[in-house]
Amino acid sequence: MAEYKGNKEFRKKIRQEILKQRRTIPDEDAYKAGLNIVKVLKEHPFFTSKKIVASYVSTGGEISTSPLNDYLLDAHDLILPFININVKGSMDFYSFKKGDPLIENRFHILEPENKKENLIRPDLIDAIVVPLVAFDNRGNRMGMGGGYYDRMLKKISAECLLIGIAYDFQLIDNVPTESWDMPLDEVITPTAHYIYNKKWP
Template identity: 35%
Template sequence: MDKTLLRRQILDKRSKLGKNEHEIYSNSILNSLLNSAYYKNSKTIMTFVSFSDEVDTHELIKAGIRDDKNLVVPITIKETKELKLSLVTNFNELEPGYYNILTPKKEFIRYKDPELVDLIIVPGVVFDREGYRIGYGGGYYDRFLSKIDKNVPRIAIAFDLQIIDKVPREYYDIPVDYIITEKEIIDCNNSQFTVHDSQL
């Protein structure tokens, strides 16, 4: 099955999640992430800002700020199809931007070097258990991740309904290390295993 059709099918499934389920599942995923050693030991976290029916990251951003993390979010540069990172110190610094996704207001843009990042929270539409993903089709994250040290942990957060057996792959695709869903934490390097919060 091609990426476009898979993307459409999973987005349709995700859109049918009830509001209550979406909130419960998002909270479960967030709790697993906040309880992980990767989060606790990180200094600079890159996370996407969720929109529509994605797993909610707004509370993650607020928690990171409360926990004195350097919390950076991507700014989409349409002309070059790249992501730049900006430090967020208050959730109210964000406003709707490209694709209606919350992004830092101009007066609060504080660009940071991607080399400072020691944990990356990765979005996506479809995932398999080996960490390969289908995004929204822009290629922004594949280009960004290709320039990041491979030792920086990459954790995807997604609902269980977004996990399939195998995602179509291209040579430039970069898998994530873990996927946290409301049901399990998948170690993508040992994809048949589920890990516990305390092991992440």
């Protein structure tokens, strides 16, 4: 894909092109891609001990997080995002256990219940699996444009590992960045593992 400059129209064009392609991915292929992501994480040195890991529920042709979330439920402490509709761009993470309900929000995304006792402070999170629309070879990420993750990533500890998961076609030459954008430490695709900032011994 051609290199784009950092203005709103170019960002919009990138999103439209990639989301259009992503929506054509059959569910079976999205699930297989998710299995490949899990294979990498199971061998990842960072995850040899139990961690508090934030994930999400995939939608719209994204790589399926179902295999990933099953793995995290078994081997780690899984937490999931909840969008606060009362505060623009605000998102929190809540613990999620097997059998807990998921509720569809106004964006048709499944979320955990926002029970106060299940709220996880951002500084306690060991790793966050971050959704994305596009990424580049410097770890720059383009999201959906709501700014939810960019705001959250400014609250976490410096040791928290930020991992993006994406299809190979979501890699572009240059992601237009803004001052508030937070780069990723790693990106895992079905065929590759990109490491930009190593956060383990």
